[in-house]
Amino acid sequence: MKGIAETALDWHRAGTGAALATVIETWGSAPRRIGAQLAISGVGEIEGSVSGGCVEGAVVVEALEALEAGAARVLEYGVSDGDAFAVGLACGGTIKVLVEPIGTALPEPLLAELTAARAARRPAAYVVNIESGARRLDSAGHASRFRMDRSGFEPDGETFVAIHNPPLRLIVVGAVHIAQHLVPMARDIGYDPVVIDPRESFASAARFPDTRLLHDWPDAAVDELGLDSRTALCLLTHDPKLDDPALMAALAADVFYIGALGSTRTHGKRLERMAEAGFAPEHCARIHGPIGLDIGAASPAEIAVSILAEMIRVLRKGG
Incomplete structure (x- = not known):
């Protein structure tokens, strides 16, 4: 940027x-x-x-x-x-x-x-x-x-x-409808967004103009990008085979925010998988799931607002 x-x-x-x-x-x-x-x-x-x-x-x-x-x-x-x-x-x-x-x-x-x-x-x-x-x-x-x-x-x-400091960076796993709203909003407030999705029909330039798109599997893409304390990671597919590899990389790194889409039940199962993978409860507590502040968001655009608001709160106030 x-x-x-x-x-x-x-x-x-x-x-x-x-x-x-x-x-x-x-x-x-x-x-x-x-x-x-x-x-x-x-x-x-x-x-x-x-x-x-x-x-x-x-x-x-x-x-x-x-x-x-x-x-x-x-x-x-x-x-x-x-x-x-x-x-x-x-x-x-x-x-x-x-x-x-x-x-x-x-x-x-x-x-x-x-x-x-x-x-x-x-x-x-x-x-x-x-x-x-x-x-x-x-x-x-x-x-x-x-x-x-x-x-x-x-x-x-x-x-x-x-x-x-390095520019704030947002890594989005899952080129879904919510991401189409989240990416430009994040860019407007100073984030450098990257979208990861091996499905090229989802992660296309037509759907995400002027955005860096990586069509690798998330673990390979995250490894290429690197993770640091100026990075936020949003997992939006709620598909374990796409989300979990990136999530494990983030839990082992110093990213300032990790958010994962899905219901409370889905998040519970996610935490079980992370525990089975060897991550301690204090590490798993870093995951914000269901993702976003609870503001009653319903539409993809409103959910994107709730996610961005939570990212800002964590960056500026911690927790």
Whole structure:
């Protein structure tokens, strides 16, 4: 998936120039979390956001000026500023934004290294000293920040750490009707979806446009993809010969979410099979089955909403 950093690098390499704006501090009711980014091209194109839309216009103007000057700058918007009403933060929120022109303040090779790490699903921390301008990438030394996906300042108040975890990934086993709704919904909120189904008539480009499709058996496909802590696995066939191999791989891995379609009775039988395969009760307790939050969902689209809601709850709140 192309992210904000990748878009900015593409614009820079295309010759239009580009800058990255990053939220480095927030107070009060600021609408975006620390680390949120906005890419601005030299011709005023934008991708991403640093607020709910209220300060983007002002940030674009500053970014274009920073590009011309070739130097980074730190912006602050909030209710105490004279232009607070003009930029839309009169509700009491305050944000501080770091603007970095690419090629001058932010070296192109450093940004390319960051995007390569993202493409390889390697966690990376972009570390910048606001006072000295020193910049580097770290792959270790920020364990707590990586685990919590939390960017922020170090205790010295000068060193900002922007966490770039691998993109969230959704692996769906079973190219069923529910999956046709779940995949685009997940993509819209930032997941990189993959659909696994050996039945090519089910997992077709016509039914799943712009989606990576694997027609292997699930155990082989999951082995090819790899499983990590930024991966959610949804088993939607309720056919043991398709679901169980992928389920066993997920239980042995560090995926953050496992959900399996089927009734309470079907799930009970699933747990029996996993126990027979040697998985302890605490491992099997990671399986969310029947899949999705109990919101009374009936249609395939509503079931997809319930699944996605449960995935978000587990990611953000655990359990």
